[in-house]
Amino acid sequence: MTLEAVLVVAAALFAVGLYGALSQQVVVMVMMGLELMINGVLLAAAGFWLFLAPDPTGQVLLLVVLAAMTVEMAMGFAVATLLHRRRQTDMTDMAEELSG
Amino acid sequence: MPESGMVIAAVGWAGVAGILLCALAYVAVTLDAVLSARQLGVRGGWTAPLSRAARLLRQRQRTTVAADTLLWRVGGAGMFIGAFLIVAVIPMGRWVLADPDVGIVWFNVVDVMVWALVWLTGWGANSTHSLVGGYRFLAHGLAYELPLMFALVAPAIAAGSLGVGDVVAAQDGLWFVVWMPVAFLVYLVGVTGFSVWGPFAPALAADIAGGVLAELSAVDRLVFQAGRYLFLVAGAAFSVPLFLGGGSGPVLPGWAWVLVKTVAVLAVLVWLRRKVPLVRPDRFMEIGWMVLLPAVVVQDLLVSLIVVSGG
Amino acid sequence: MLTGVAFWVLAVVAVAAGVAVFVVDSMARATYALALSFIAVGVQILLLEQGYLGLITILMMVMEMAVMAIYMVMFMGMNPALMPMDMTHGKKTAIGASVGAFVLLASGALLIPWPQRRGAVPEDLTRALGLEIMGEKMLVMAVLGPVMVATIVAGVVLAAHRSRYDRFGDDLRRRPADDPQPGGVGR
Numbered sequence: 001m002t003l004e005a006v007l008v009v010a011a012a013l014f015a016v017g018l019y020g021a022l023s024q025q026v027v028v029m030v031m032m033g034l035e036l037m038i039n040g041v042l043l044a045a046a047g048f049w050l051f052l053a054p055d056p057t058g059q060v061l062l063l064v065v066l067a068a069m070t071v072e073m074a075m076g077f078a079v080a081t082l083l084h085r086r087r088q089t090d091m092t093d094m095a096e097e098l099s100g
Numbered sequence: 101m102p103e104s105g106m107v108i109a110a111v112g113w114a115g116v117a118g119i120l121l122c123a124l125a126y127v128a129v130t131l132d133a134v135l136s137a138r139q140l141g142v143r144g145g146w147t148a149p150l151s152r153a154a155r156l157l158r159q160r161q162r163t164t165v166a167a168d169t170l171l172w173r174v175g176g177a178g179m180f181i182g183a184f185l186i187v188a189v190i191p192m193g194r195w196v197l198a199d200p201d202v203g204i205v206w207f208n209v210v211d212v213m214v215w216a217l218v219w220l221t222g223w224g225a226n227s228t229h230s231l232v233g234g235y236r237f238l239a240h241g242l243a244y245e246l247p248l249m250f251a252l253v254a255p256a257i258a259a260g261s262l263g264v265g266d267v268v269a270a271q272d273g274l275w276f277v278v279w280m281p282v283a284f285l286v287y288l289v290g291v292t293g294f295s296v297w298g299p300f301a302p303a304l305a306a307d308i309a310g311g312v313l314a315e316l317s318a319v320d321r322l323v324f325q326a327g328r329y330l331f332l333v334a335g336a337a338f339s340v341p342l343f344l345g346g347g348s349g350p351v352l353p354g355w356a357w358v359l360v361k362t363v364a365v366l367a368v369l370v371w372l373r374r375k376v377p378l379v380r381p382d383r384f385m386e387i388g389w390m391v392l393l394p395a396v397v398v399q400d401l402l403v404s405l406i407v408v409s410g411g
Numbered sequence: 412m413l414t415g416v417a418f419w420v421l422a423v424v425a426v427a428a429g430v431a432v433f434v435v436d437s438m439a440r441a442t443y444a445l446a447l448s449f450i451a452v453g454v455q456i457l458l459l460e461q462g463y464l465g466l467i468t469i470l471m472m473v474m475e476m477a478v479m480a481i482y483m484v485m486f487m488g489m490n491p492a493l494m495p496m497d498m499t500h501g502k503k504t505a506i507g508a509s510v511g512a513f514v515l516l517a518s519g520a521l522l523i524p525w526p527q528r529r530g531a532v533p534e535d536l537t538r539a540l541g542l543e544i545m546g547e548k549m550l551v552m553a554v555l556g557p558v559m560v561a562t563i564v565a566g567v568v569l570a571a572h573r574s575r576y577d578r579f580g581d582d583l584r585r586r587p588a589d590d591p592q593p594g595g596v597g598r
Contacts, residue, residue: 001418001458007520009422013452015513016429023505024433025498028482032445035475036429039452042468043425046456052525054460054532056539060548062464066471067555071562073475077482078569084486085572093500171439201537205466212470215477216446223439223480238477245474262463262537379595386594 006047014040025091027083031076038069106265109195114188117197121187124337124362125329131370139374156322164226164315172224176320178217179327183334185210189264190337193347193354196265203264204252207338211248214294214331215241218303218312221324225315233311237303239381240293243388244300248290250396254283254403255342268346275345279406282399284343286392288369291335295328298373302381336365414458421458425451438483446476463537 013036020033042065049058083095126149133148163169189196189203200206215238222234256262258280259270267276277284293300296312304311316324340346340361347354349361379387428448432441449472456465499505533539544552578588587597 001415003525004520005418005422006455006459008517009426009455011513011516011520012422012426013429013448014516015509016426016433018512019505019509020433022508023499023502025500026486028479028486029433029441029498032432032441032479035445035472036432036448039425039429039449043452043455046459046461046464049461050459050532052528053530054528055530056533056536056543057548059461059464059536059540060544060551062461063544064551064555066464066467067558069475070471071558073479074562074566075569077478078566080482080486081570168437168439171443174443200462201535202462202466205463205470209466209470209473212474216443216473219477219480220439220443235481238481241477260538382592383595386596390594390596 003047003051006051007044010040010044010047012040013037013043025093027076027080027092030092031073031080034072034076035069038065038072041065042069105194105269106191106196106199107194108199109197111197113195114197117187117192118184120359121183121330121333121337124333124366125326127363128329128333128366128370131367132373135371135374153322156318159318159321161318161320162315167226167315168224170224171220172320175217175219175221175224176316176324176327178213179221180323180330182210182213182217182327183330186331186334186338190334190358191265191268191341191346192358193356195355199263199265201261201263204256204262204267204342208249208252211290211294211331211335212245214296215245218296221316222303222312227315229308229310229314230312232308233303233305233314236305236308236311236381237296237300240300240303240379240384243381243385244290244293244392247286247388247392247396248293250393250400251283251286251290252342254280254396254400257400257403258407260407264341268341271345271348275343275348277343280343280399280403282395283403284339286396286399287339287343288335288365289392291332291339292369295332295335297328297332298369299376299379302378305378332369333362333366336369337362339365418455418458421451421455424448425455439480442476442480442483445479446473449473449476460532461536463540 017033017036017038017040020036021030022033024030024033042062045058045062045065049062087095129149129152130146133145135145137143137145186207188198189200189206191199218237219234222230222232222237224230255267255270255276258276259267261267261270270276292298296303302311304313308314313321313324337358340358344361344365347357349357352360425448428444428451431444432448435441435444450469453465453469453472456468459465575583578590579585580589587593
């Protein structure tokens with residue numbers, strides 16, 4: 001178990017998540033992709049912490065990542081609910097007013 | 101942790117702890133059956149656990165069309181295993197199998213697993229009634245989990261540590277139940293909640309043909325039901341180091357006191373099942389968020405103030 | 412040695428479960444595959460000697476996935492298990508982007524000369540972390556608090572379809588409130 005190993009695994013998780021976030025049409029599935037990306041970030045941060053600078057300050061960063069994940073999920077579910085109520089849909093392609 | 105005075109027991113004792121947990125679950129089932137029999141005006145019920153288990157073991161295993169067998173089995177088996185994970189951090193007097201510095205969080209993780217496990221058991225059967233039961237449990241979970249978490253926070257604040265050994269050590273003079281009764285009561289509500297027990301059993305209620313249990317048969321049903329009782333026992337046992345002073349008490353050795361206190365809490369929980377009605381998930385949602393949560397947050401605040409003022 | 416083996420086993424589980432999320436055709440399986448991936452990463456964080464954060468990750472994510480499963484069942488209009496269909500768009504671009512991202516990140520991880528570790532793991536990390544967020548790094552937590560509150564408010568505003576006028580009437584005087592599902596306290 002080295003820093004490189006942890007980072008490669010984290011990169012793999014991030015890449016799989018990126019694929020999901022880009023390719024899925026259903027909002028909830030897109031969220032799952034995002035979660036998986038954050039999962040990778042979390043693992044990478046934990047690896048950096050142990051192998052580079054193991055002091056408690058670094059742990060705060062991981063707490064922030066976890067908090068970001070919570071916010072992402074709460075807002076994602078709220079938007080999905082709204083989208084479903086207004087459009088009777090759960091597809092990202094049906095909600096593109098903001099696309100340029 | 102050396103400073104908490106806990107002695108880590110050899111791995112071989114894990115077997116003893118597991119057997120003890122099963123024995124206490126056996127006691128709980130027997131007590132429940134005896135009380136049920138007495139309520140009906142008949143005597144007996146003493147052999148209920150054996151006869152029930154034997155009947156389920158002889159039963160033929162049913163399955164449903166297009167059941168998601170993998171998730172179904174994961175749900176049932178997980179219910180059975182969970183309680184054993186909790187017991188690993190419960191000290192028996194001075195001895196404990198493991199005393200991580202995050203023991204309380206460990207307990208919390210295992211009890212949150214129940215959310216997934218009950219829902220998976222409901223989902224796996226591919227049956228409407230089962231799934232409705234699973235949803236009912238999740239609705240209950242949303243209401244009891246947050247108060248339960250804040251109730252777990254109170255002893256941790258008072259001890260200044262998330263380790264179970266430190267929490268026991270901090271109750272040297274005064275048991276936590278004395279000055280955090282609200283947290284203790286809310287904790288017991290949470291225990292009945294994650295055991296799908298008593299008032300929190302609408303997920304298994306008769307009006308939806310047994311809910312999560314509807315399609316469970318034979319060994320699957322035995323494992324799930326046993327898991328509920330094991331969780332009830334583990335929850336009762338965890339209240340001892342958390343609120344009831346761990347193994348402290350006169351004459352008897354520490355481990356015996358832990359057992360006595362566990363059985364006492366367990367007996368009260370089993371006895372209460374007959375006194376409390378089922379609570380509907382939609383009703384309890386508001387009770388959980390409007391009554392229990394503020395009450396236990398105020399309790400945490402009081403505990404913090406007492407700790408900060410050095411009382 | 413044993414930690415190394417455990418780490419790689421968990422790594423395989425985490426990534427395989429992550430792939431499974433987008434491959435399996437059952438909503439429940441997809442959701443709980445993601446939960447499994449999170450549990451594997453949580454245990455890896457435990458292996459990286461961060462007890463509190465590893466457990467918190469598992470705790471949060473199992474709860475979140477239990478809720479996520481409900482949303483999946485609620486919003487997926489069709490059941491892919493009954494009607495196999497492809498719910499994806501721009502698959503080639505997505506695969507390209509993700510492979511590119513992996514190659515970039517992994518080569519970075521392997522090629523960058525990482526600095527030497529400085530400092531040592533604190534004796535009682537959980538306690539040190541607690542003191543840190545209640546002491547020097549309190550500002551972070553103080554900011555996170557309002558962010559969470561804002562999230563709750565925004566989430567409710569977006570998701571709720573009934574306002575207080577629906578509940579209490581136009582003059583806000585109706586008691587008890589007119590709710591489709593009356594709660595236990597009878598407000």
